[in-house]
Amino acid sequence: MDLTRLIVKGGVISPGELKEIVSMGLSQGQKALSFGSRQDIIFPEGFNTIDKEKTGKHHFVFPNEQSGNNIVSSYVSTDIFRNTPWLTGNKFLYVLEQFKENPKLKINITDPKQQLVPLFTGQINFIASEHEDYWFLYIRLPQWEKMDRYPVLVYSWNIASIYYAIEAILHEVPDSAEMIFQLINETLDTNNRTIDQPLHIPFYPFPYYEGMNKMGIDQYWLGLYWRNNLYDLQFLNEMCNLCFDCKIGKICITPWKSFIVKGIPKERKLDWEKFLGKKGINVRHSLLELNWHLPVAEEWALSLKTFLVRTLDQFDISTYGLTFGLSDYNREGHYFTSIVVEKNDPPKDLDTIKIRATYNVLFAKNFDPNTKEYIVHTQDVDKLELPTILIELSKLYFDKLGDSVLEISSASTKKVEKIQDLYQCQNCLTIYNSAFGDSLQGIEKDTLFEHLPETYCCSLCEAAKTDFKLVTKQKSY
Numbered sequence: 001m002d003l004t005r006l007i008v009k010g011g012v013i014s015p016g017e018l019k020e021i022v023s024m025g026l027s028q029g030q031k032a033l034s035f036g037s038r039q040d041i042i043f044p045e046g047f048n049t050i051d052k053e054k055t056g057k058h059h060f061v062f063p064n065e066q067s068g069n070n071i072v073s074s075y076v077s078t079d080i081f082r083n084t085p086w087l088t089g090n091k092f093l094y095v096l097e098q099f100k101e102n103p104k105l106k107i108n109i110t111d112p113k114q115q116l117v118p119l120f121t122g123q124i125n126f127i128a129s130e131h132e133d134y135w136f137l138y139i140r141l142p143q144w145e146k147m148d149r150y151p152v153l154v155y156s157w158n159i160a161s162i163y164y165a166i167e168a169i170l171h172e173v174p175d176s177a178e179m180i181f182q183l184i185n186e187t188l189d190t191n192n193r194t195i196d197q198p199l200h201i202p203f204y205p206f207p208y209y210e211g212m213n214k215m216g217i218d219q220y221w222l223g224l225y226w227r228n229n230l231y232d233l234q235f236l237n238e239m240c241n242l243c244f245d246c247k248i249g250k251i252c253i254t255p256w257k258s259f260i261v262k263g264i265p266k267e268r269k270l271d272w273e274k275f276l277g278k279k280g281i282n283v284r285h286s287l288l289e290l291n292w293h294l295p296v297a298e299e300w301a302l303s304l305k306t307f308l309v310r311t312l313d314q315f316d317i318s319t320y321g322l323t324f325g326l327s328d329y330n331r332e333g334h335y336f337t338s339i340v341v342e343k344n345d346p347p348k349d350l351d352t353i354k355i356r357a358t359y360n361v362l363f364a365k366n367f368d369p370n371t372k373e374y375i376v377h378t379q380d381v382d383k384l385e386l387p388t389i390l391i392e393l394s395k396l397y398f399d400k401l402g403d404s405v406l407e408i409s410s411a412s413t414k415k416v417e418k419i420q421d422l423y424q425c426q427n428c429l430t431i432y433n434s435a436f437g438d439s440l441q442g443i444e445k446d447t448l449f450e451h452l453p454e455t456y457c458c459s460l461c462e463a464a465k466t467d468f469k470l471v472t473k474q475k476s477y
Contacts, residue, residue, distance in 0.1 A: 003297060004043040007059040010073035010096040010109065011039025011253040015243035018251055021058065022237045032230035034296055038070040038106070038121075039253040042296055059102050071099060071107045072122060076252035076260055077114035080221050081207050084111050086132040091156065098160030104167055105141075109159070112201045112370075116209060117255055118336035119201070120147065120372055124163055127199060129153055136199045137162070139177045141170070147372065148177040149199075152192035161188060201370050205321025206291055206338075209254060211283040212273065218266040225258040225285060228302065229294070235279055242275055255336070256293060288312055293325040293337050300343065300357075301326040304383065308341075311387040319394050322367065329360070335374060338367040339393055341386060355429045356382060361389050367397045379436035382460060423449045423468040428461040432468060 006021060025033060025043060034042040048062075075092040077083060095109060108122030119127055125138040125147075137150035154162055165184045174180045184190075210223040243251065243261065246268050252260045264272055276283060289309045294301040304326055312319070325337035329344050342360040361378045365371040378389050423432045437443040440459045443452065449468065456465045 003045070004047045004063065005036065005061040005070075006041040006043070007061065007070050007102060008040050008253055009071050009099060010075050010092065011070075011255075012073070012075050012093070012096065013041075013251050013253070014249060015240040015251060017058070019237060019240040022233045022240065025233050026237065030233060032232055033236070034229045034231065035253050035257045035259065036070075036296055037255050037257075037293060038072050039076075039255055040070045041253070044297070069103050069106045071096065071103065071109060072117060072255065073108070074110040074114050074117035076254055077111060077116045079262060080213070080215055080260070081116060082113045082204065084113050084128045084130070087111050087128045091133075095156055095159055098157070099163070100160075101164070103163065104170075105163075107163060109135075112199065115204050115206050119370055121255075121334050121336050124166065126154065126159055129199070130197075131193060133157075134193050135159065136195075137177070139166075139180065141174070143173070144175070150177045151181050151195070153195055155191040155193070158188075158190040158192075162190060201368075203366070203368050203370075206323050208287065208290070209256065209258065209260065210285060210290060212264075212269065215262060215264075219262075220264040220266065220269050220272075221260055221262040222264060222272060222283075223254075223258060223260045224281065224283065225256070225290060227285065227289065229257040229296065231259075235281075238275070238279075242272065246271075256290070257296075286313070288317070288319050291319065291323040291337075293323065295327065298326075298328075304341070304343075304386075307383070308386060308390065312390060315387070315391060317391055317394055318398075322394060322397055323369070324390075334372070335362075335364075336369045337364075338369060338397070339363045339390065340374065344380065355424070355431070358382060358431060359386060361386070361393070363393055366400070378439065380431060380433045382430065384460075385440075421449055422471040424471045425458040425461065425463050426467050426469055427463040428458060430458055430460045431471070 021041065022033070025047065028047060030043065030047060032044075034044075036042050073092055073096060075089060075096070078087070078089040078092065092109070105124050106122040108117075108119060108125045110117050110119050110126070111128050112119060119125060120138060123140055123142065126135045127138065128135055131153065133156040134153040135156065137154050138147050139150060140147040162184060165188050166180055169180065169183045172183065174183060210225050212220050212222050215221045246265055248261060248263050250262065252262065254260060292305050292309075294305055322339060323337040325335055325340045327335070327340060327342050329342045340362045342362065344358045344360060346355055346357075358380045359382075360376065360380065362374040362376050365373040365375060377393060378385075381389065421434050424430070425432075432438065432449055434448045435446060437445045437447050438459055441456065443456075449470075452465060454465060457463060458467070
């Protein structure tokens with residue numbers, strides 16, 4: 001897909017800026033825009049910026065361009081969800097304003113007490129401490145195998161200068177946060193503070209972020225989510241006009257392909273409800289449907305999510321507090337949902353054969369993505385098996401649900417490479433992978449096909465063992 005990204009620093013955009021961008025799309029015959037997982041705006045194929053004078057202040061990244069990364073921030077959560085007392089919305093804006101040049105690395109600037117915005121999906125992660133105006137810094141440069149903690153707390157007004165100093169020394173190929181600290185200290189005067197206690201992250205169920213909700217005494221906030229992540233440009237244009245009329249200065253993009261408008265005056269609440277009603281906007285999707293993270297413009301992911309949500313809804317399953325992600329197996333970056341469904345790549349030797357897709361299911365340790373540790377629950381399963389597996393995991397989550405506090409270290413898990421044989425059913429094309437076994441029939445992992453009992457049959461179509469054919473050997477992790 002040839003998509004154009006608009007960098008939205010910290011996920012914060014004014015109604016005036018959004019209206020300008022929407023007008024660009026409308027003038028080119030575009031119908032909708034989407035939101036990305038790093039709080040950016042994404043236009044579909046064919047979008048271009050014709051009027052350079054109008055677009056100069058906006059940072060677009062066009063197809064095949066690698067320049068620019070967005071800064072993710074949890075500004076969107078301030079005043080509406082749990083927060084560190086000293087970390088106000090204005091504080092976020094002051095910190096973001098320090099970044100004059102678009103960063104080359106992915107940066108996250110977050111409050112650890114909120115759950116809406118992931119903490120560790122950046123390469124440079126600033127996380128607020130209990131000490132006012134001081135932040136933990138967790139680093140994982142592209143060539144590093146694990147995340148490492150910077151040895152001191154960083155002062156709010158040094159955040160940008162420290163980041164740009166890290167950019168400047170990348171050519172020296174630093175291999176640890178300690179080395180980065182030593183190199184920066186030689187050239188930069190900063191107001192650091194000693195780390196006197198580790199970062200503690202309390203675990204809370206994932207928040208509900210849709211609809212009209214009370215904010216303080218006399219204001220409301222509105223969360224809007226469209227299941228296909230295609231936000232109508234004409235609707236957005238009229239919404240910006242309503243923001244102007246209500247003197248609303250900021251619109252916030254979430255990492256969940258949605259956006260939030262904060263500060264709706266109490267006396268204008270009815271005007272907003274009428275506006276949404278006339279446009280036919282649904283603001284009450286179920287929790288089961290809301291808490292999913294999908295890759296942008298991937299039809300298979302939207303189709304799979306629709307299937308899973310509808311199936312789980314039929315079983316009347318509660319998923320309150322859980323989040324789900326769909327991903328290709330070779331996805332770059334890091335997961336940030338409680339449960340992940342990975343779509344496997346077909347074996348290279350079978351590129352010319354039409355085979356049914358298979359999936360792996362993983363869940364975060366303690367169902368808390370902030371652990372950065374994912375446990376493989378099931379591998380190489382068929383689409384039809386996924387609802388049963390997700391129901392099983394949701395029950396496990398509620399069995400273990402309780403207040404807990406996570407102490408973050410620098411350690412990370414590493415996948416182990418091994419070899420397995422693959423056999424394929426010639427009737428329904430189901431793959432038997434010896435590394436995964438067959439949990440439906442009590443076959444343990446790492447059981448070679450030749451060691452299966454002669455009575456073994458296909459778990460999907462019940463074909464005999466003799467109907468399987470050796471396909472290839474491949475590596476797994």
